[in-house]
Amino acid sequence: MKSLPQYPETCYKLLLEGFSGVFGHLIEPTVQKFTWNSHWAVDHGKRTVKLLGDSFEARKNGLEDTLEYEREHGTFNVLKRWTEERLPIYGPGRQFVADIERSAAGLFGIATYGVQLIAYVENEDGLRIWAARRAASQALYPSKLGVTVGGSLPTGETPLQCLIREAQEEASLSEDLVSKSAHAVGILSYVTTSDAKSARDSEAGLIRAEVQYIYDMKVGVDVKPTPFDNEASTISLYSLGEIKKALDDGEFTPANACLILDFFIRHGLVTYESEVNYVQIISRLRRSLGIHTA
Template identity: 30%
Template structure:
């Protein structure tokens, strides 16, 4: 593939994963989602109209914002009240994202370092444009001659999202109340049978952040990224069934695959960031270098 064609495809991927910022997105029509006057999300118009049916939980839209009722003044009360609404919306079946209900609790807060204001079912977070956090691990090897290769996972064909696509060696969402390093070790063990003694050597290197919209809502996501150099003799193994296979590939092949439709989009972004940080993509030869860097670190 010609370098210019590869660059164009990667640039389009980053634009797609940040389409909430582009002209023509629903951003101008979204309501801010506020709790005690602090914004924690973005509610698309079709969702805001549904929430008016639940005035005991959500105040009517005012000044471009939907707020939780002030009587819901604790973490527990907010979480219970919002979950009851979501369970009702799930029963009537009109919102497709709720058909993927996971029974996973995600924390809702303005910034990651802030105390959570409530928890929300993971499948519903896109209805409120809640910031979602996860952990992604770049598993790689360095040969005796210095050649870098990367371990990629092939997602199970039965996965709820992006079935059968290429992925990082391990990754997972941050559930409410669970730490980053704990999630990293757990996902490495469960998905790739990487022992804790190896997983704990992973180095935190950056975050990759982006915001996109689709028919299911607004996805405001930030991934905590780790690099994990794996021993040359170690081979990841299929663990909990979320992955069907693992491949150890040279970096040139990994780079080529990034521009294909065979890669989970946000995981492709994580690998792109690895290629930039390890100087496999350089500003003298990559015309979109600045756009790549900016597109990997978009925050609202």
């Protein structure tokens, strides 16, 4: 993750015809590479890119036509990772205004959403956290550590629905257990830029604005999260000392390190007295993204 002194001032704003407010941010190289067809109005003076269309279908078609053209022409490396998964774009009052192919989200710098579950045991042995090690086969951050379950929110699911599905798929946790024991504790929201060297994509500097819906789940020692699909290789119970060492050693992915830090803050394990940047850390983990969010 790089620092973002320029965001969002130097970016083009993504607008939608008929809506006020900003929906995303495009960096200048992206704006220059796109072939802007009749679905768009680009204003280089105001540094805005407006998607035209007065209905969900019109906007969806506009995005699809545009992205399929650029995919065929090989304009953007990110589109080589085409997924056929759809990500939602929300307007004021959580209005579902469009959706977009997942691999294109970074080109427009729209808000994307994820769910994160931290399952933990707290008993006479202290507090321990179930942390998942990513499979070595993962394109992004292979073999790195994360919280118990994490997933990206597709079109059509609420965070809780997504959490229940992902907890089953990634950690074999039952719907009954998650519905009963997991509880929402807030969000993290932050902005990163893509790194050309990362395995995720090959365009550098794309704006990634993320909202993570966070869930804590205190479990008994009888609950054992176990990998089900191929995302995690192992899920193990770590003592606080082991978690801190893994953080020090850079074992967690950057986003997951933030999730662990936030857990420590929420549980009084990192405090004003122990951390001189306490206030800064808390407010920066919940950055106002400056765009519409769900």
